[in-house]
Amino acid sequence: MRIDIEGLCVDVAGRRVLHDITLRAASGRVVGLVGPNGSGKSTLLRCVYRALRPSAGTVRLDGADLHAMAARECARLLAALPQEARTEFDFTVAEVVAMGRLPHQRGSGRASAADREVCERALIRVGAARLAGRGFLSLSGGEKQRVLIARALAQEPRVLVLDEPTNHLDIAQQLEVLALVREGGSGSGGGLTVLTALHDLNLAAVHCDDLHVIAEGRLVASGPPHEVLTPGLLAEVFGVRAHRVRHPETGAVQLLFDRLHHPE
Numbered sequence: 001m002r003i004d005i006e007g008l009c010v011d012v013a014g015r016r017v018l019h020d021i022t023l024r025a026a027s028g029r030v031v032g033l034v035g036p037n038g039s040g041k042s043t044l045l046r047c048v049y050r051a052l053r054p055s056a057g058t059v060r061l062d063g064a065d066l067h068a069m070a071a072r073e074c075a076r077l078l079a080a081l082p083q084e085a086r087t088e089f090d091f092t093v094a095e096v097v098a099m100g101r102l103p104h105q106r107g108s109g110r111a112s113a114a115d116r117e118v119c120e121r122a123l124i125r126v127g128a129a130r131l132a133g134r135g136f137l138s139l140s141g142g143e144k145q146r147v148l149i150a151r152a153l154a155q156e157p158r159v160l161v162l163d164e165p166t167n168h169l170d171i172a173q174q175l176e177v178l179a180l181v182r183e184g185g186s187g188s189g190g191g192l193t194v195l196t197a198l199h200d201l202n203l204a205a206v207h208c209d210d211l212h213v214i215a216e217g218r219l220v221a222s223g224p225p226h227e228v229l230t231p232g233l234l235a236e237v238f239g240v241r242a243h244r245v246r247h248p249e250t251g252a253v254q255l256l257f258d259r260l261h262h263p264e
């Protein structure tokens with residue numbers, strides 16, 4: 001499913017934090033949002049998962065205005081993993097994942113055998129089946145993240161929105177979470193579009209098909225990672241000096257950072 005963001009402006013507390021953002025995430029792509037702290041990545045994502053209404057502009061899913069959709073319709077199409085995804089009560093892992101099925105349930109809202117199977121499959125896919133009976137609040141950060149991804153997959157969305165999904169994870173967990181996200185579509189018939197904010201530019205270079213760079217609320221570059229992550233852009237946007245190398249096995253662009261960039 002395609003995401004078209006057009007002319008998006010957001011004002012927060014009387015200040016414009018996003019200025020006229022227009023970008024597209026093509027169907028089935030893993031699309032990364034990168035940019036310095038406070039540049040507006042989370043604000044943009046919040047507009048896409050409908051936690052925030054833009055001051056101007058539109059977000060469309062395959063042409064349909066997201067903010068004009070009924071909440072249930074939207075929840076059938078789009079799942080989100082916000083930066084501070086929490087549950088206030090100590091639900092079990094199985095209950096947390098079962099919440100992903102709610103948009104698909106009618107009437108009594110009771111889970112069918114088919115719903116339960118989708119949830120079990122989602123937990124197996126993220127390698128967390130053994131956690132099903134545990135209390136969510138007792139899990140480690142990495143385990144919580146896996147379970148929340150399982151909930152998002154159980155929702156069987158066409159669009160997955162992730163805000164820093166690798167936060168607080170060790171390197172192995174980071175790679176695993178991103179691999180899961182990448183494969184996300186394959187178990188649900190393919191075509192899953194992923195829009196994710198990422199701080200780690202090397203992970204973004206490897207795991208994203210396309211990147212959009214946001215700086216001070218404005219879109220400053222878009223394209224495949226090897227085109228976007230240039231030393232010039234990194235100096236200008238992030239204020240760092242970087243060298244580009246190729247991964248010796250995969251050929252992916254990787255960055256070596258040596259020091260802060262001081263303009264002449």
Ligand SMILES: Nc1ncnc2c1ncn2[C@@H]1O[C@H](COP(=O)(O)OP(=O)(O)OP(=O)(O)O)[C@@H](O)[C@H]1O
Nearest residue numbers: 012013017035036037038039040041042043044197
């Ligand atoms: N509720 C709010 N009240 C006031 N300012 C806000 C609010 N939400 C966001 N902002 C401001 O909007 C700007 C963009 O914030 P946002 O969280 O979108 O940035 P970000 O790129 O996701 O940052 P980070 O990488 O640090 O998570 C920041 O200057 C932030 O202080």
